Amino acid sequence: MQQPGFLRSRNAGIALWAVAMLLLGLLPVPEFWITLANYIGLSALVALGLVLLTGVAGMTSFGQAAFVGLGSYATAVLTTTYAASPWAGLLAGLTIVVLAATALGGITMRLSGHYLPLGTIAWCLSLFYLFGNLEFLKKFDGITGIPAIQVFGFDLQNTRHMYLLIWLVVGLGLVALLNLLDSRSGRAIRALKGGVVMAESFGVNTARAKLLVFVLAAVLAGLSGWLYAHLQRAVNPTPFGLNAGISYLFMAVVGGSAHVWGALVGAAVMGVLSDWLQNNLSKLIGQNGNYEVIVSGLLLMLLLQRSPEGLWPGLVRGFRWLTSSRAAVKPGTEATSLPAPAGLRLISRALALPTRAKPEPGRTVLEVQSARKAFGGLVAVNDVSFRLQAGEILGLIGPNGAGKSTMFNLITGLLPLSGGAVQFLGERIDGKPPRTLAARGMARSFQHVRLMPTMSAIENVAIGAHLRGRKGWLAAVLRSNRVEEASLMHLASEQLSRVGLAGYELREAGSLALGQQRILEIARALASDPALLLLDEPAAGLRHQEKQALAALLRRLRDDGVSVLLVEHDMDFVMGLVDRLVVMDFGTRIAEGLPQEVRRNPQVIEAYLGGVE
Amino acid sequence: MDASIALILAQDGITSGAVYALLAIGLVLVFAVTRVIFIPQGELVAYGALTIATLQSGQFPATVWLLLLMGGIVFLKDIWQRLRGGEQAVSSGQLMRSCCVNLLWPLALWLLLKAVSPKDLPLPLQMALTLAIVAPMGPMLYQIAFEPVAEASVLLLLIVSVATHFVLLGLGLVMFGAEGMRSQAFSDWRFNLGPLMVTGQGLAVIGSCLLLMAALSLFFSRSVSGKALRATAINRLGARLMGIEVGQSGRLAFLLAGLIGAFSGILIGPVTTVYYDSGFLIGLKGFVGAIIGGLVSYPIAAGGAVLVGLMEAYASFWASAYKEVLVFTLIVPVLVWRSLGTHSLLDEEES
Numbered sequence: 001m002q003q004p005g006f007l008r009s010r011n012a013g014i015a016l017w018a019v020a021m022l023l024l025g026l027l028p029v030p031e032f033w034i035t036l037a038n039y040i041g042l043s044a045l046v047a048l049g050l051v052l053l054t055g056v057a058g059m060t061s062f063g064q065a066a067f068v069g070l071g072s073y074a075t076a077v078l079t080t081t082y083a084a085s086p087w088a089g090l091l092a093g094l095t096i097v098v099l100a101a102t103a104l105g106g107i108t109m110r111l112s113g114h115y116l117p118l119g120t121i122a123w124c125l126s127l128f129y130l131f132g133n134l135e136f137l138k139k140f141d142g143i144t145g146i147p148a149i150q151v152f153g154f155d156l157q158n159t160r161h162m163y164l165l166i167w168l169v170v171g172l173g174l175v176a177l178l179n180l181l182d183s184r185s186g187r188a189i190r191a192l193k194g195g196v197v198m199a200e201s202f203g204v205n206t207a208r209a210k211l212l213v214f215v216l217a218a219v220l221a222g223l224s225g226w227l228y229a230h231l232q233r234a235v236n237p238t239p240f241g242l243n244a245g246i247s248y249l250f251m252a253v254v255g256g257s258a259h260v261w262g263a264l265v266g267a268a269v270m271g272v273l274s275d276w277l278q279n280n281l282s283k284l285i286g287q288n289g290n291y292e293v294i295v296s297g298l299l300l301m302l303l304l305q306r307s308p309e310g311l312w313p314g315l316v317r318g319f320r321w322l323t324s325s326r327a328a329v330k331p332g333t334e335a336t337s338l339p340a341p342a343g344l345r346l347i348s349r350a351l352a353l354p355t356r357a358k359p360e361p362g363r364t365v366l367e368v369q370s371a372r373k374a375f376g377g378l379v380a381v382n383d384v385s386f387r388l389q390a391g392e393i394l395g396l397i398g399p400n401g402a403g404k405s406t407m408f409n410l411i412t413g414l415l416p417l418s419g420g421a422v423q424f425l426g427e428r429i430d431g432k433p434p435r436t437l438a439a440r441g442m443a444r445s446f447q448h449v450r451l452m453p454t455m456s457a458i459e460n461v462a463i464g465a466h467l468r469g470r471k472g473w474l475a476a477v478l479r480s481n482r483v484e485e486a487s488l489m490h491l492a493s494e495q496l497s498r499v500g501l502a503g504y505e506l507r508e509a510g511s512l513a514l515g516q517q518r519i520l521e522i523a524r525a526l527a528s529d530p531a532l533l534l535l536d537e538p539a540a541g542l543r544h545q546e547k548q549a550l551a552a553l554l555r556r557l558r559d560d561g562v563s564v565l566l567v568e569h570d571m572d573f574v575m576g577l578v579d580r581l582v583v584m585d586f587g588t589r590i591a592e593g594l595p596q597e598v599r600r601n602p603q604v605i606e607a608y609l610g611g612v613e
Numbered sequence: 614m615d616a617s618i619a620l621i622l623a624q625d626g627i628t629s630g631a632v633y634a635l636l637a638i639g640l641v642l643v644f645a646v647t648r649v650i651f652i653p654q655g656e657l658v659a660y661g662a663l664t665i666a667t668l669q670s671g672q673f674p675a676t677v678w679l680l681l682l683m684g685g686i687v688f689l690k691d692i693w694q695r696l697r698g699g700e701q702a703v704s705s706g707q708l709m710r711s712c713c714v715n716l717l718w719p720l721a722l723w724l725l726l727k728a729v730s731p732k733d734l735p736l737p738l739q740m741a742l743t744l745a746i747v748a749p750m751g752p753m754l755y756q757i758a759f760e761p762v763a764e765a766s767v768l769l770l771l772i773v774s775v776a777t778h779f780v781l782l783g784l785g786l787v788m789f790g791a792e793g794m795r796s797q798a799f800s801d802w803r804f805n806l807g808p809l810m811v812t813g814q815g816l817a818v819i820g821s822c823l824l825l826m827a828a829l830s831l832f833f834s835r836s837v838s839g840k841a842l843r844a845t846a847i848n849r850l851g852a853r854l855m856g857i858e859v860g861q862s863g864r865l866a867f868l869l870a871g872l873i874g875a876f877s878g879i880l881i882g883p884v885t886t887v888y889y890d891s892g893f894l895i896g897l898k899g900f901v902g903a904i905i906g907g908l909v910s911y912p913i914a915a916g917g918a919v920l921v922g923l924m925e926a927y928a929s930f931w932a933s934a935y936k937e938v939l940v941f942t943l944i945v946p947v948l949v950w951r952s953l954g955t956h957s958l959l960d961e962e963e964s
Binding site: 126250 | 650758761762765768769771772773775776777778779780782783784786787897900901904934935937938941942944945946948949
């Protein structure tokens with residue numbers, strides 16, 4: 001389960017890479033290598049931000065070049081017009097970038113789906129024309145005479161000095177990003193891509209997480225802009241236009257936008273390729289034309305058609321294949337398990353997390369009072385009332401279309417009530433957003449499994465424990481979150497054992513069988529230490545044995561003091577399991593009581609089997 | 614600004630707005646049917662304008678070479694599909710058709726242009742020739758760039774679309790050079806209406822835009838192909854189950870977009886000097902209109918595009934340097950307004 005081997009290989013990978021980069025800077029390689037490497041480093045920094053923003057969090061931006069421009073122009077104006085130090089320029093640039101990104105992000109992060117990339121195109125163009133038309137930025141001519149960066153009184157004037165600084169920043173950015181993604185905040189960020197509803201219901205403020213990602217990506221771009229201005233010693237609007245913004249995105253996609261290393265691979269490949277094309281194509285074909293654009297466009301098209309995930313996953317597969325054939329490791333043993341999160345490797349340092357006092361048995365946990373939901377003229381839930389006591393499993397059943405799922409969405413806050421009220425432990429919760437549920441002690445599963453399929457099982461469970469941690473993104477970047485991470489991972493692995501998935505910690509969630517995935521959802525819900533567990537058709541699509549295992553698990557949980565509301569339409573599954581039943585049909589409650597009573601109720605029989613006309 | 618200037622600006626705005634509206638309709642159409650955000654439509658606009666200008670200058674338009682090349686690639690792809698067999702095998706009939714469309718048509722155009730002197734042809738024939746050369750590039754682009762990834766995410770399609778834009782942009786420079794061109798005006802006729810001078814050219818642009826829109830709306834409401842396109846736009850899977858070839862619909866949508874792009878190019882050719890890279894900004898402005906329509910509604914998209922044209926005209930009067938800044942800043946609040954209406958927690962993103 002613990003994989004010290006991988007720990008070594010991750011850190012060894014970074015160290016090896018750092019040494020190689022350092023050597024390249026110190027050895028007497030040709031000057032143009034260094035120049036090229038500088039530009040690659042500058043792009044890689046922006047591409048790192050795009051990996052976070054686009055590849056990980058699923059928000060596409062064509063506009064990162066605008067933030068590079070803001071960072072560049074800020075330092076250019078300060079150091080030339082006001083003769084300030086480049087370090088003041090850095091501070092000013094990053095401040096402006098953070099403010100601009102917060103403002104732009106505040107507006108554009110609300111955009112759903114494909115509106116966001118289009119919005120970024122729009123403001124990238126706007127800023128480009130703004131740079132080119134403002135008097136104090138010297139219009140399209142740009143600003144020249146920018147001084148070099150000084151470190152401890154030493155001028156970084158030559159390309160090799162800048163090389164060391166640029167790649168130091170890239171290396172720090174890389175490690176910061178790797179650290180961030182492997183943390184509580186990082187898991188929340190990774191859930192933004194396709195798991196917003198799920199993350200919200202476990203207390204993640206997804207709007208804030210999106211804005212954070214956007215600002216962090218912009219800061220990386222702004223840093224690149226600062227370095228650019230002092231490397232080039234002059235700025236003009238051209239390198240900050242939409243074309244540059246697009247090519248940054250291309251780099252991330254070519255390298256593999258879901259992987260941090262993909263940013264470096266993409267920047268290097270695109271940098272070397274465009275340099276090579278620029279030098280050789282015109283010799284080959286002739287001067288008239290911009291062949292580099294044509295060829296790189298065509299290559300990109302081909303690459304996306306052949307391997308839409310980018311180059312990095314292929315490189316990793318190739319590397320694995322090479323090393324495993326040498327070490328004679330059986331194929332498939334390593335491939336199925338993901339790298340262990342840092343918290344899991346440090347699990348010995350785990351502390352017990354505080355738990356919630358469970359309501360004493362017999363107390364009313366959930367009370368639904370004449371809940372009503374009308375969609376236009378259709379009344380999906382018609383004045384339904386019921387209550388659930390601590391320590392019981394209550395089944396809410398009914399045939400298809402009875403309004404069970406609507407009822408479930410009313411309780412969990414995804415839909416507003418048209419009338420009536422829902423109380424949890426004596427407090428009204430209707431009208432409260434789903435995000436507040438987890439904090440109150442309610443946790444849910446989803447009818448259609450909502451796991452993060454490419455994350456490991458244990459990380460999925462840890463998302464459930466989001467509110468039981470405190471450390472934010474900065475602690476994650478600086479790695480001062482170790483004890484908390486270890487505690488969260490310890491808790492998550494306990495929940496996995498509790499539901500019978502011990503040994504599956506590092507398996508990709510998407511590779512588990514459906515039955516296991518449903519149980520994993522329950523483990524995730526349990527990780528939030530709920531007083532009430534809300535399960536939406538957990539038995540749907542399960543085989544007979546899986547259903548029996550699930551029933552046994554739910555009984556054990558009840559014995560542990562967890563109350564359960566079970567929405568189901570599978571009568572057989574429910575009958576032997578629940579303490580009481582509420583039956584709905586056509587939006588109305590038609591029966592309530594012990595399973596044996598309900599089974600004999602003529603209205604229920606009619607609803608399930610059809611009446612005799 | 615007095616009333617007469619305001620009127621003149623309004624006329625300018627409506628004229629360019631009409632062209633943006635056509636482009637907006639093309640973009641909505643392509644997006645609805647194939648989920649591709651068709652950024653290279655702008656390049657087809659430039660190709661259209663530059664092709665007709667080249668014809669009028671008596672030279673051989675290089676776009677014909679490009680058409681031959683693209684047709685050849687598509688035909689080879691079809692042959693490869695047939696040899697490989699499998700699910701997407703190409704039948705003999707389809708191969709014959711592909712041969713006609715992708716090989717014989719460009720060849721016929723090439724021969725025709727070698728045989729006649731296009732400079733002496735009447736304007737309508739020059740326009741028809743331009744359309745015949747540029748419009749087929751639409752479906753060819755679809756088959757080369759988008760069909761292999763037709764089921765991918767909107768984002769991936771968008772990136773492919775941007776890559777295609779760069780390729781066409783580079784090819785535009787190769788074919789036409791960096792010099793701009795202006796084609797002959799449709800008519801020199803003009804008259805005064807109060808303080809306003811109405812040009813025949815402006816009327817022709819607005820008139821033909823209206824005509825084309827009317828024709829498109831007839832096509833969508835009356836013809837079987839038009840209805841098939843609408844069905845595909847509403848539900849791809851459902852349309853496929855009803856026996857509509859989704860790939861076929863995609864090609865048709867791209868053909869219409871190609872026609873619209875080339876035609877828009879012909880319309881703006883006499884009004885402004887068009888360079889090989891002019892298409893992108895023109896296309897983007899059509900785009901702003903399309904987005905105002907949420908990439909769904911044709912009439913709102915057209916209205917939005919006219920609004921963009923007006924905005925641009927007035928912005929260029931007050932702050933001409935900031936014209937583009939204003940137009941593209943306008944889009945952001947519009948985008949926010951659009952996405953507020955579509956957002957719901959219940960249906961998860963991921964398209």
